[in-house]
Amino acid sequence: MLSVRHVSLSINQTCLLDDISFNVEAGETLAIVGESGAGKTLLSKLLLGLEPRGSTVQGVIQVAGKNTRDFSETEWFSVRGKEIGMVSQEPFSALNPVKSVAWHLKRILFIHRHHSEKSILTLNERVTLLLEQVDLPASFKSRYPHQLSGGQRQRLLIAIAIANKPKLLVADEPSTALDPNVRQQILTLLKTIQQQTNMAIVLISHDLNLVKQVANTVAVFKEGCLIEIQKTADLFNKPIEEYTRSLMKVMTFTRPKPIHSDVNLNVKDLSVVLKTTWWWQTPHYLLSGISFSLKKGESLGLIGQSGSGKSTLAKSLLRLIPAKGKVIFDSHEWLNEKRSSLRLSRYKMQFVFQDNESNLNPRMKIAQSLSEGPQAQGRVDNLSERITQVLIDVDLPLEVLSRYPHQLSGGQRQRIMIARALILESKLLILDEPTTALDQKNRYRIIVLLKKIQAQRQVSLILITHDWELLTALCHQVMTLDKGKLSSYQSVDTWLAHKE
Structure with missing residues (x-):
């Protein structure tokens, strides 16, 4: 479904991604982990054809056998949101602040399904169903992004991403703002949709427990380089690189002392x-x-x-x-x-x-x-x-x-x-x-x-x-x-x- 071969990206002769290669089959989940600044989000943007200005990109990115590096902006317009879904890391900045929840969902459905006015009732029903899937009440249709909590905005982004049942979903920290119960619900939802549609998922996450539950393969990034890629069970049981072991290290802290002050x-x-x-x-x-x-x-x-x-x-x-x-x-x-x-x-x-x-x-x-x-x-x-x-x-x-x-x-x-x-x-x-x-x-x-x-x-x-x-x-x-x-x-x- 997704093939990334020898992809590199440089800005002003500074290499930010260096010779990245991996494959993700239909129905599989690849998790990308690594420190902040390792190039994970930058790669996710490349998968959607969002190249930074002034950047030089080399290599091949294929989705369903098509080389996306050759896509025009018009072709990308028909692919983003339909063939490839995206869950952004910052939900508030990814949503239009002057448009309602219903507008966001109707827009992504309308653009890629070409609904006529006669089918507006079906469109409303589909919006309600999407909100129910991510555990948001139908009454939220008229709300605006600033009227939602961080977790609710995150769930709205997931609803937008899965609206057209894409073949590939790129999820950048999809559980960032969610409490443990809702995180598990979203995890179950994504896995259910993946089983129903055979969707491939590229998951970028710092939550190693989440990665362990959902990923088939894990890729470890460090300073723009792919230093290790293994099946999930193998990586967690026997990581090759010391850097990978440091990411899994359990944190221990002394408990805070009682406070005796004003x-x-x-x-x-x-x-x-x-x-x-x-x-x-x-x-x-x-x-x-x-x-x-x-x-x-x-x-x-x-x-x-x-x-x-x-x-x-x-x-x-x-x-x-x-x-x-x-x-x-x-x-x-x-x-x-x-x-x-x-x-x-x-x-x-x-x-x-x-x-x-x-x-x-x-x-x-x-x-x-x-x-x-x-x-x-x-x-x-x-x-x-x-x-x-x-x-x-x-x-x-x-x-x-x-x-x-x-x-x-x-x-x-x-x-x-x-x-x-x-x-x-x-x-x-x-x-x-x-x-x-x-x-x-x-x-x-x-x-x-x-x-x-x-x-x-x-x-x-x-x-x-x-x-x-x-x-x-x-x-x-x-x-x-x-x-x-x-x-x-x-x-x-x-x-x-x-x-x-």
Whole structure:
């Protein structure tokens, strides 16, 4: 079904992919693993004919016996979305922000099926069926991307990708933003569709447990080179390369020590209400009656299924959306802060967003993005030295300062997001899935970094995550949300005991 032979890609005489060759048969799944920046996403774009500007590509890519390197843009238009489906790594940036869920699904169906107006009812039924397949209610048809959670947007992308039952599916981190239950549902769904349609899948993932369950073959990438490719069972039982063994290494951390300090954040009866269109409609509560406290240097893990209100809670604390209740932060009535004083205090509470690509200005170089916050807050003393130090902290080379976001891998952008928050020396960091785009080695580095920063600066952390290793390594308390309500609030030890 897919044949990649001796593919290389260079930009400005810098080799980013070097002599890549592999085959994927119909009905098989090839998983591609490796560190962030290894060239995995770049290869996935080549499979869809999306070559970077100024790049030089050599080699042959065949799909169903056709050499895609010879396709015109018109031919690609009929192939993308029909013969080849794609699940992007950043769901928000891959969706049109001014179009509804129904529009996205109808468009991909209409383009490749050429529906007439007489068949519009069938088209609506097909949209409903696709939403049901990815566990989204039909009522979401009228919603826009910003009204969905990260996990819901990810499921919408999967629905778009499988809409026309493609022969080849390229899935770049399809389970990134999903909780364990939904991740398993999506995994089962993809396998079912693959069995029904004999679809070939190229899966790019940092989730080795997912790879172990679904892949027939695993290819390991390092710095643009394919260093090892084996059947899944053989690779996990007896990897050849030391680099492959390092990717599988189990992370171990010391548990965080109990905190004996002053309260940094105190939240009582926090609620977020979605305004209704008409006076007779009942208001819809996105959050209702949330209460908790957080000490200086303490970490709170925030968990729950996709759409349970985790990101809504974060945005309400940051005053990005209106909220009711009482929030005492840094000894101030945070929700009652006037706009002028709030602007000067923004640096105290920072947010690391889940979708890193859509939250970095594509027209600004990384140096400008890192400088923007300190300049807005008037905190420019020794700014150059602070930028250098924060890049060292997040394990990125100084060369990234002259690059644009699209020139970085997903994992590199994630570390830039963390660096942008750290450079302001905040008192509270809210991190929405900070390790989802990272491989095992870089997840370890980020967790070590956060532990070090917390120990040195006594910064409080709220971690929105599905990553249990992150919870056990960093968190003192765990709070579970369910449909916008507080389901449980307990110590990590108690939570782990219940899980066992």
